[in-house]
Amino acid sequence: MTASKLRNYTCKDLAQMAKSEGVAGWHSMRKDELVQALIKHARNRKRRQGNRSDLATSITQTASGAAGGNTGRMLQAQTQEQLSHIRAQLDAGRDLASHGGHSPRRVDRDRLVVMVRDPYWLQAYWELTPHSVDRAQSALGQFWHKSQPVLRLYRLAKDGSSTLERNLRIHGGVSHWYIEVHDPPAQFRMEIGYLGENGQFYCLARSNSVTTPPAGTSDSVDENWADVADNADRIFAMSGGYSPRGTSLELQELLEERLGRPMGTPMETRFGNGAARAPTSESLRFCVDAELLVYGISQPNAHVTLQGEPVLLRPDGSFVVRMSLSDRRQVIPVVASSADGLEQRTIILAVERNTKVLEPRLRDIAR
Secondary structure: OOHHHHOOOOHHHHHHHHHHHOOOOHHHOOHHHHHHHHHHHHHHHHHHHHHHHHHHHHHHHHHHOOOOHHHHHHHHHHHHHHHHHHHHHHHHHHHHOOOOOOOOOOOOOOEEEEEEEEOOEEEEEEEOOHHHHHHHHHHHHHHHHHOEEEEEEEEEOOOOOEEEEEEEEOOOOOOEEEEEOOOOOOEEEEEEEEEOOOOOEEEEEEOOOEEOOOOOHHHOOOOOOOOHHHHHHHHHHHOOOOOOOOOOHHHHHHHHHHHOOOOOOHHHHOOHHHHHOOOOOOOOOOOOOOEEEEEEEOOOOOEEEEOOEEEOOOOOOEEEEEEEOOOOEEEEEEEEEOOOOOOEEEEEEEEEOOOOOOOOOOOOOOO
């Protein structure tokens, strides 16, 4: 489309076209600037398509011009296979930089964000620019065609050193990945990039550091963790958002961008000007209670009692018992007996609850 034809469109139509094409900075451009940006974008896209077409034609012609007979057909078949692999690799590179095929949001920088789901699971989310994938291709050179996009998981020690735990092979068409971890609590960091056939790794982005909480059934979130918005404040807190050191800016920016609201302590983000309203006669209602969750595992055919009461075992031998937790010290014996009654084991839990209600605090509305 020429510049004269583009000028026949309204500025609003041009802005919509620029947004759908992924033109950076379209929202602040005037009409003439939008026309020039669209023309430049179309030329660049045509040039990239032409380069890939030239590569395919060159490889095909080389195979066709090789020695005749079986040798020529074998060489042509091998070359066609190589061409297919190159095309697949280019597509994988574009997919890896396209946030799972969700169009139209423009990515202007690379970022990798890791969030804590529970003691044994992390979630990685990334955004990569096509230009960074091109840099990886240039850096890996001849090893690019058989390279694989991977996530690298590092375990961080208390002294600040890091140990590579494993490489997780990922694929194009997605923008997030779930990672299983072990031995909580522990601190982790991740990298995303390409791993060449020779073992060379080219890093595209590094993540923030996160710490998994201690193990316990109370740390579980919903199974699929599908609705991040419902659990955003908990994810932010578990990833260090409310700690004195705070969390990474990438994680905070990601959650604020997705939720459309600031992240931080409730005093900073939830109250705002509402805290300055004149106090009403109605007092703030606030109650807190607690329960005790006792869980464990034994043989599926064993007999287990808790404080003398029988406990129902699941088919795998595990059990969970929910108990009231009153303001006192409790001694809870848990006894397991084998099916034949020849062996018995006892574990005693001692727990204490001490609830304190502090004096209420009123904010100074004049500040």
